[in-house]
Amino acid sequence: MKAFTLDHADSSASAITAMAAGARTIAGGTNLVDLMKLQVEVPDKLVSIRSIGLNDITQDDDGLLIGALVSNADCAADTRVRQSWPLLAKAILAGASPQLRNRATTGGNLCQRTRCGYFYDTTQACNKREPGRGCAAREGFNRIHAVLGTSEACIATYPGDMAVAMLALDAVVLVDGPGGAREIPIARFHRQPGDDPSRDNVLEDGELITAVRLPAPTGGVQVYRKVRDRASYAFALVSVAADVTMVQGRIARCALAFGSLGTVPWRDAAVEDLLVGETPSPALYTRAAEVLLKDARGFGANDFKIPLTARALAATLHEATKG
């Protein structure tokens, strides 16, 4: 780690003030400390937001408000989440390890950086880490990389699980900052790399995530299907989050989000439109996959993600619709 100063904020306001003075926030630290040790991240000022509150989950008629500092473990253990938004609990529990989930926070996990091996290795070219240096992953070992939403500059995935479920659940990210509070639908929170992969999301400088809001539950069948090499404690090769409502044997409502498939948590309205009103069948799943993957492009070692996603989608829809 490069030398840095560490201050401790006692409120969102003091955290935002510190951020305005150039400080980066640290909460659980499970991703930031990891990257700082490798000098992938080299902040010179940190402000701890562990004691600013924002660690409650509250429910009202509009849905559920999850404070940014709620740990992943507490979120997944929350009775309301487990009862009404099980997709979120399942996705969180599919990620990392119990130790990490105890420490990682809701806000931090949304900002988790990619696991691309070239991003993590300062001897290698990476536009996300060092804009303009190039992308060594495109022609390198890219088994875990994205097949959708890629650019010349970057093919790295957002690696997490929690945000994938939140995307399927139409979550809204609440932020506060020098320009005041604002709400960002999660579908617009993560940014595709384009020609500037260094920014993973649309947060402005000095903006702090304060909470995530989940709209009222849909009552649909919620399935999180994570496909990975190990049975546990491994990042997804592909994951599918589904929230499906069946009425009289037909798909009445359907939300589908995909993790580790694109450069950002991926959702495609055309796929959902195709499915709604239809009777589930293997042929239907195949058509949905064709729409989802029509622009998918592999880079060699990750080509398999295209057929894998089609299969994972079929498995997920099969499970969610079988009643």
Add this chain to the structure above:
Amino acid sequence: MRLPQDDTFNSPDTTNLLDRGSQGVIAKPLDRPEGPLKVSGSATYSAEWKSDHCAEGVLVLASIAQGTVKTIHKDAVLSMPGVLAVLADEAMTRRSTQGTAGEAPVQGVQTVEYFAQPIALVVAENFEQARDAALTLEVEYAPSDTPVAFDPESADAEVELAPDTEPVEGGDLDQAMRDAAFAIDVEYETPGHASAAMEPHATIAQWKGDDLVLHGSYQMLSYNVKEIADCLSMAPENVRIIAPYVGGGFGSKLGITHEAVAAAIASKQLARPVRVVMTRQQVFETVMRRSETRQRIRLAADETGKLIGLGHEALVSNLPDEEFAEPVTQATEFLYSGENRLLKVDVARISRMTAGSVRAPGEAVGMQVLEAAMDELAQATGIDPVELRKHNIADKVPVEGTPYSSRMLAEALDQGAKAFGWDQRRPKPCQTREGDWWIGMGMASAARVNMLVEAEARVTLKADGTALVETDQTDIGTGSYAILGQIAGEMLGLPIDRVKVLLGDTSLPAGAGSGGSFGAISTGSAVLRACEMIREKLAKALGCTEDALELKDGLASGGGKSRAYPDLLAGKDLAETGSIKPGDTADDFSQASYGAFFAEVAVNAFTGETRVRRMTGAFGFGRVLNAKTARSQCLGGMVWGIGSALTEELAFDLRDGHLVNHDLAEYHVPVHADVPAIEVILLEERDAAASPLQAKGVGELGICGAAGSIANAVYNACGARVRSFPLTLDKIIPHLPDPFTEAG
């Protein structure tokens, strides 16, 4: 009774004194004596020794693959807070030391031979300062003008016959393949593997005048002192290594590695203790890899399934001029019949970190491929895979004609099959479906060569009637503390709580070290022989013949007399040093441990994810010294088999040879959830030719073929015959039937 006239093991030892002991501690599943220290966090590992005023060193790795270090911009780093020194000494190592080398590896860190090779050491007052400085250090390089290939398969990779593996040629394999009723000619691949011991390599170096003391994480101390001494051009007598607890080795700590020499040099220069602990990434990048392999297997069988020809040819890799080449065909030489044969290993010279021993070098990857190919033969012939193997157990080693010592392969196959319920297997693939999962069973033989090596140990029967066993043998998790105490307890008639075992210090007699599954039988034989000498003296003191001597619970009886040890010893300790050297038995017999694996897997019909549902292993490795620790060795090996079958793979970037997945997040060793209930059956056996203990090696047996049984089960489950390990889902998916089809 045979007296130990000569420490060379020239003929089988059928004395079986351990079977005639009265104490009844040998073979018992006793708890590890060091267990309470380990479970309470009070066993001291290498980086944990307190050392006043200790400075911290962090290795600096090359950011190029091949070339020369031109300039190291030390000054900028030396001005950073706390930084004490930047070293790039010629004596620092650039390759890792092979097991039992006993001499320096390639030194000189100004030349870069592979990506992320160590090139310098930064030392500072504390770890944060040293790590920051090491990552900050700017280095200029000149590219190499004699490039070495990164890819063993590329046309510009030089390939030669492996220096240390003699090809085996007999008869005419090509003709046998033409004559065969059933011929299998297939090519398999296995990837590179990492040992990934949980404790990263670490050394604390401290000088006392001309004497160097190292607290370090090494497997074979008597060789390691010579290696360190050779690196530093000093006498081995002036080097002491202390390593009572070693957090796993699996080959990676057989020889000294970069941190040891660097710490010693820094400590000398700074005149204070220096600790160097490698980061996890550095361990992956610089220590040791198991070579990837490409293996061609040819099996020629007659109409009964009997092998008339067997070919096993492998391509492995290593750095230029390294002697070691993964001995892929080692067990193929003796496992099955087939006089027409060609076994051969070629090595490609490439630019990647040193390739060397990773748990069960040779058999770990050779057996899994041979056994997968045997499954293909079973499928082609329609013969049950267990029966096919039994049918091909040879009378003597093909071509060479050497007789076998004790061999429990048939028994392992039978007992394993019975315990597992092999008769429930449905021979055709895609017959059993549970929900989204295809279920299948597979099996494989296990075999691992047995080696007895030179070892010494001192046993002292103390005046107070307790015993002390002393040797520099290490316990890297293998159970040395337990089994050496049990051998002494049985031989000297002492309950285990009256036997103390001191290990891991080169001031003690030189044991075998932990490697090649030979530590227990070699150092254990030295302990046995020391005890034999003590028994001889006890018999004399008691006034009876050795045959009449009975020792139990600290009481010597014989010739109608009976005396407690303190009485018999009359206030004097009785110390003897026993030793063993390999002799004619090594050449007169083909010695190996054998076994059989049975696995049941589930393959997801949609995604190809594979999970092992249960496994059974049956093993014969001579006398069991401790049924608990031996079982654990087998269990651990089978867990490695799961990793090798399904998840473990070193991923290299072929443009610069750098290791992409150099950490435990992306190099996937099995986790708890990957490991099902595993049944281990230990077969009763005595192998008099293997060691005076009638015991053989067990530390590596559990991995040797295990992955083959899993691959065969995958085929049986879903019909995917994947000839590339590990069987990750991307390789299985193209073979899968439509997930919506029914079983059968």
Add this chain to the structure above:
Amino acid sequence: MLTACVNGTDHPLPSDPRRTLLDWLRDDLALPGTKKGCDHGQCGACTVIVDGRRMNSCLSLAQLHHGDSIETIESIGSADKLSVLQKAFVTHDGFQCGYCTPGQICSAKALMQELSDGWASAVSDDITVTPAITKEELRERMSGNLCRCGAYSNIIAALEEVLADHPLHEGASA
């Protein structure tokens, strides 16, 4: 002054904010029972219990623990006075080299509290209810602790014994 309570004793936190909780425990407080296996949250050897919950001490800065109560392996039981859980690890040979062991034991202890609290896991059939304790549940919940020696099934056997002999409210304090 920033302080944290470690195994019942208050200690001032280190002045360098770079010091991880792990290095502070191992090197400054002379509590080396907590192990460094990867230093990046990928192996679990550094698991400690902070305010009753397990976490990777390698990925946290010591200064972030002001006011926290930290339990390490040294507080669970000493070599001459082992806890029930530690004894079960010895009996079932739930370790070989021993390096991952303190992390496994801290993790197992905290796991029992999580079970007691009714937490679900990724393998729970129905996450809306308190899951039954099965081998599969235990394996999933211990998966943050790697063991390269492969003592996994013995570790699970040790946990099962403790859970069978001691109802959860006792097991958690095993």
